[in-house]
Amino acid sequence: PRPMPYALTLTHLYPEHLNLYGDTGNLIVLRRRCQWMGIDCTVRSLAMGEVAQGGHTDLYFMGGGQDADQVAVVDDFHQLKYDAIRADTEAGVVFLGVCGGYQLMGHTFLMGNGEETRGLGIIDVNTRAPGTDVKQRCIGNLIVELNASAYAEMQSMYATPRDLPRTLVGFENHSGQTFLGADVDPLAKTIVGFGNNASAEYEGARYKNVFGSYMHGSLLPKNPHFADYLIWLALCRRYPETIVTLPALADAEELAAHAYVVQRYGT
Known part of the structure; x- marks a missing residue:
């Protein structure tokens, strides 16, 4: 495609600690789709011990990790990163957290032993232990229908209108x-x-441009329209004086994988 005069910076939070379940694939998809669209994309990491600087990124990504790693990042986050990232997200910077990363975004999250622990406090959600009415983990294929407002925005983000699924598909595994x-x-x-x-x-959850989801699998490879939506939101915020439109990538394999899940497991 013809290169667009756009550039984005993506920040991977705690890549050495929150890197289970293949969810780093979401960051790979965002970077690769930017490249295919001709968007200059820089990926940086923000690890333990590093201080976050506000206004330096367009999109944050955070995956999940083992209990000890998730607990370790909480103190680091509050001491070195909270103020800058909270200010960024309140100002509309895009943020995606998946499963453990999603739980961490809230006020409390759940340990494997059922203990509730302080979270990052980025958005107003709480994760609690299952009560007596919940006998099992929430595990299996997940098919969901996007909110009408988000879906309408997705349909308007391409230079050439295209027929997009209103569904997202993935795999959940959480207690x-x-x-x-x-x-x-x-x-x-x-x-x-x-x-x-x-x-x-x-x-899942949305607050401003902060998104949380329980979808593994990974989320974005089988939902290319949602990946593009995150990219588009980041571009609209970075270039507020421009009417941003994206070139439509072919996505035949990605949408076929999406459709297969819907057809096989849908009711």
Whole structure:
């Protein structure tokens, strides 16, 4: 494609500690799709012991890790990163957290032993241990329907209109039950699977341009329209005087993988 005069900086939070379940694939997808679209993309890491500087990134990504690693990053985050990242996200910087990373974004998250622990406090969500009414982990294929407003934005973000699925697909595996605060919207409505908790019938969270999701698998390779949406939101914020449109990539294999999950596991 013809190169666009756009550039983005992506920041991977705690890549050495929060790197389980293949969710680093989400960052790879964002970087590669930027390259294919002709967007200059810089990927940087923000690790333990490093101080966050506000206004230096367009998109944060955070995956999940083992309990000890997740606990370790909490103190580091509050001491060295909270103020800058909180200011960024309040100003509309894009942030994606997946599974453990999603739980960490809230006020409390759940340890493997059922203990609730202080989270990062980026958005108003809490993850609690399953109650007596929840007998099992929330595990299996997850198919959800995007909110109408987000889907309408997705349909308008390409230079040439295209037919996009309104669904997102992935795989969930969590015991923690996540509950959203008053100012946080669910990302999507659950069609197949659980999502945030065993009874909510909604998956994920959105506050401004901060997104959380329980979808592994990884989330973005099988949902290229959502990957583009994150890129588009980041570009719209970085270039507010420009009407940003994206070139439509072919995505035949990606959308075929998406459709297969919907067809096989959908009701």
